[in-house]
Amino acid sequence: MLLSRNIRLAVSSLRSSKWRSYLTMLGIIIGVASVVVTVSIGEGVKKQVVKQINELGPELITVRPGTTVQRDENGNIVGVNLLAGINPGSFSEKEWTAITETSGVQSTSPLNVVSGVPRYQDKTMPNSIVVGTTDNFAALIGQELDYGAFFSDNDKNENTVVIGKRVADELFGELAPIGKSIQVRGHTLIVKGIFKQFPSTPLVASNDYNSTIFMPYEVSKKVSSGQVQIYQILAKAKDEKTANSAAANIRSNLTKLHGGEEDFTVLKQDENLAVVSNMLNLLTAFIAGVAAISLLVGGIGVMNIMLVLVSERTREIGVRKAVGATNKQILTQFLVESSVLCVVGGLLGIILSVIANYLIRVFTDLQPVITIPIILISVGIALIVGIIFGTTPAVIAARKDPIESLRYE
Amino acid sequence: MPVIELKDVSKLYGFGDATTVALDEVNFSVEKGEFVAIMGPSGSGKSTLLNIIGLLDKPTHGTYDLGGRRVERMRANRRSKIRRDTIGFIFQSFNLLPRLNVLENVALPLAYKGKTQTKRLKQAGAILEEVGLADREYFMPKQLSGGQTQRVAIARALVNNPKIIIADEPTGNLDSASSLVIMELLDKIHRDGNTILMVTHNPELTKYASRVVFMHDGSIVADEMSKFGEIPGFIKRRMYSVKIKTQEDKLKGVSAVMKAIPDKNTKNDDSSNKKQKKPIKKYKRKNKAKK
Numbered sequence: 057m058l059l060s061r062n063i064r065l066a067v068s069s070l071r072s073s074k075w076r077s078y079l080t081m082l083g084i085i086i087g088v089a090s091v092v093v094t095v096s097i098g099e100g101v102k103k104q105v106v107k108q109i110n111e112l113g114p115e116l117i118t119v120r121p122g123t124t125v126q127r128d129e130n131g132n133i134v135g136v137n138l139l140a141g142i143n144p145g146s147f148s149e150k151e152w153t154a155i156t157e158t159s160g161v162q163s164t165s166p167l168n169v170v171s172g173v174p175r176y177q178d179k180t181m182p183n184s185i186v187v188g189t190t191d192n193f194a195a196l197i198g199q200e201l202d203y204g205a206f207f208s209d210n211d212k213n214e215n216t217v218v219i220g221k222r223v224a225d226e227l228f229g230e231l232a233p234i235g236k237s238i239q240v241r242g243h244t245l246i247v248k249g250i251f252k253q254f255p256s257t258p259l260v261a262s263n264d265y266n267s268t269i270f271m272p273y274e275v276s277k278k279v280s281s282g283q284v285q286i287y288q289i290l291a292k293a294k295d296e297k298t299a300n301s302a303a304a305n306i307r308s309n310l311t312k313l314h315g316g317e318e319d320f321t322v323l324k325q326d327e328n329l330a331v332v333s334n335m336l337n338l339l340t341a342f343i344a345g346v347a348a349i350s351l352l353v354g355g356i357g358v359m360n361i362m363l364v365l366v367s368e369r370t371r372e373i374g375v376r377k378a379v380g381a382t383n384k385q386i387l388t389q390f391l392v393e394s395s396v397l398c399v400v401g402g403l404l405g406i407i408l409s410v411i412a413n414y415l416i417r418v419f420t421d422l423q424p425v426i427t428i429p430i431i432l433i434s435v436g437i438a439l440i441v442g443i444i445f446g447t448t449p450a451v452i453a454a455r456k457d458p459i460e461s462l463r464y465e
Numbered sequence: 466m467p468v469i470e471l472k473d474v475s476k477l478y479g480f481g482d483a484t485t486v487a488l489d490e491v492n493f494s495v496e497k498g499e500f501v502a503i504m505g506p507s508g509s510g511k512s513t514l515l516n517i518i519g520l521l522d523k524p525t526h527g528t529y530d531l532g533g534r535r536v537e538r539m540r541a542n543r544r545s546k547i548r549r550d551t552i553g554f555i556f557q558s559f560n561l562l563p564r565l566n567v568l569e570n571v572a573l574p575l576a577y578k579g580k581t582q583t584k585r586l587k588q589a590g591a592i593l594e595e596v597g598l599a600d601r602e603y604f605m606p607k608q609l610s611g612g613q614t615q616r617v618a619i620a621r622a623l624v625n626n627p628k629i630i631i632a633d634e635p636t637g638n639l640d641s642a643s644s645l646v647i648m649e650l651l652d653k654i655h656r657d658g659n660t661i662l663m664v665t666h667n668p669e670l671t672k673y674a675s676r677v678v679f680m681h682d683g684s685i686v687a688d689e690m691s692k693f694g695e696i697p698g699f700i701k702r703r704m705y706s707v708k709i710k711t712q713e714d715k716l717k718g719v720s721a722v723m724k725a726i727p728d729k730n731t732k733n734d735d736s737s738n739k740k741q742k743k744p745i746k747k748y749k750r751k752n753k754a755k756k
Contacts, residue, residue: 061576072564375560378521379574379621380549382542458521462560 059392066393069365070400080361081401083354084441088405088434090347093412096424098340103425105332108254112197114296114325117303119155119289119310121145124321125331133327147286147320154309155291160302165193166273167288170280172241174227174269181227185268186240188276194218194251196290199265203232204249212272216248220266224250238269243279245271299324351437354401355445362394362449373453374461387454394446395439402438406431466533467494468628468660469518474527474537476513476683487513489683490527495629495662500655502671503664504700505680511664512633514680518662519552519631520544532628549577553622555632559614561606567617568593568602574625592620596650612643619650623659630654632663636670648673652693668700 070077122145126135146169156164168188173180194206207216217238224233237246254265277284293302307322314320323331366373373386406426413424476488488510495501503511516522517529520536529537532551536544561570572589580588593599596616606614615635622630632651636644644667652673655661663674671677677697679687691697
């Protein structure tokens with residue numbers, strides 16, 4: 057009862073000096089909006105990645121050079137090494153053969169990086185990736201083509217390429233540039249097919265197949281003058297049940313091959329998921345933490361204005377005390393006021409972030425997602441900021457001497 | 466039994482050499498239904514006395530019984546509650562809250578009591594009708610004249626049915642016509658059986674009081690019952706015919722006036738000097754005892 061009265065009082069007090077209230081709220085609005093936007097972008101990216109990984113199927117095993125994860129004796133992931141992606145090295149054909157011969161593995165497909173920038177007439181695409189892979193790649197990852205066909209066993213020595221959607225768009229500027237030719241390291245390759253849009257995974261550049269140019273493995277060796285740099289080997293287990301044992305076998309075989317050193321990472325799809333979401337969570341938390349600093353600054357602004365308000369209303373405090381308000385009641389009044397200020401700011405911040413997210417969806421590939429927990433948490437944080445930064449001014453108000461307050465001009 | 470009973474109440478400000486005595490062992494009691502006017506020059510301790518009686522301040526020494534309860538050493542929280550339930554304040558500068566309308570202002574003490582809004586506003590409306598402002602319920606304070614504002618403040622003081630009403634120069638900011646209205650209203654409240662303590666600088670207003678007290682240098686120097694409509698004799702002498710006998714008296718200024726008041730003269734000057742020093746000594750002694 058008293059709370060609702062206090063809230064009404066606080067709202068009328070905030071409305072009595074609108075500009076000041078808005079400016080004070082601005083700090084909270086920006087703080088909450090930036091936190092909500094970063095968290096929702098992280099959430100959106102995670103959703104996209106999860107979708108992509110799930111589409112690949114549970115029996116797919118990914119083998120990469122470099123130690124991305126730490127495992128305990130039972131093979132459970134206990135930690136993720138974020139820096140492993142910087143200089144992972146590469147596999148050679150040795151490892152590929154070893155994995156192919158591992159029991160439980162049905163088929164494999166390497167991704168051999170060709171260092172070169174594709175050129176079409178006078179246009180280049182420096183942010184694309186050129187890889188060589190085997191003809192079973194498309195089937196392995198279960199991706200269909202929009203136009204044309206993936207190279208088969210028959211044309212594994214032909215100079216053909218299959219390209220991602222974005223390559224078609226950026227390099228050729230058309231939907232289906234089939235039959236057109238591109239130049240890579242002085243070799244001319246003819247476009248044979250265009251993949252359907254892969255579920256795009258922003259922030260994880262190495263996985264963006266939309267801007268990748270695929271050529272037959274043998275051709276890629278020729279193009280890069282015999283050099284082999286396999287950055288990922290995909291292996292498919294016979295079925296979902298054997299995936300675990302197949303992954304374990306790959307691990308032991310490769311460890312043997314590398315002289316007992318486990319300088320590679322074998323990930324099943326579910327583990328892949330765990331690693332990616334772990335990384336994304338960390339990244340999101342970090343950015344959101346930076347954004348939260350603006351919330352802190354906003355909170356200081358609230359505290360500042362509450363101090364002004366308390367001294368401005370010294371006389372009112374005196375009158376209220378004279379007619380029988382206890383210190384606690386005065387404290388509550390001002391605490392409610394700062395909380396209302398922050399919560400209203402928080403709500404406006406959420407509205408702002410919804411608008412910002414809409415713009416992000418329109419102008420970028422990111423698909424931020426605002427969930428109910430994000431809204432509740434951000435309103436909660438705003439409330440906490442209001443209480444934390446409102447406490448000192450409220451205590452000052454509550455401790456004022458009634459006689460001096462009544463004399464205050 | 467008196468409503469208010471102060472025994473040997475002193476109030477000191479400051480420490481050591483800078484100690485000033487605001488109240489000097491005052492003994493003062495008020496019976497139920499009295500209308501006490503307190504007069505005296507500025508700095509004589511009237512406001513300090515009212516603040517202590519109104520539980521806004523604590524006495525340094527002495528005891529205070531309000532309605533049979535010892536209150537002088539109570540904690541702030543309980544004092545607030547006693548203020549809320551038993552004391553109504555009327556101020557010189559009205560002190561209505563500018564952001565609340567008239568009705569909400571009057572209902573303010575009830576809000577802190579935790580009454581529901583409908584009950585509060587109903588009760589406040591009834592009191593407003595009593596002070597003749599039923600048609601101003603939804604006005605804001607700044608839309609009222611000075612006299613009306615003070616009547617709202619009186620309604621606020623009355624709304625929780627207080628045992629005592631404390632008015633600190635209620636007509637100080639008003640013209641004489643409005644003052645008259647306010648005093649008639651206070652008189653009516655008095656005749657309804659309320660106890661009123663009023664500080665005033667205007668001797669004319671003591672006509673309404675049933676008892677007049679004169680303070681000087683922190684002591685009560687005169688205390689007389691008076692009939693309605695009459696200004697007590699000592700106030701008249703004090704205000705209208707101060708006899709200055711010698712040049713020395715003239716230099717002393719106000720104290721010369723005090724000498725003119727007979728019962729202060731019966732106690733000789735030495736005793737009054739002693740009185741002033743006594744509390745300081747007491748204070749020092751206490752400090753030593755602590756060491």
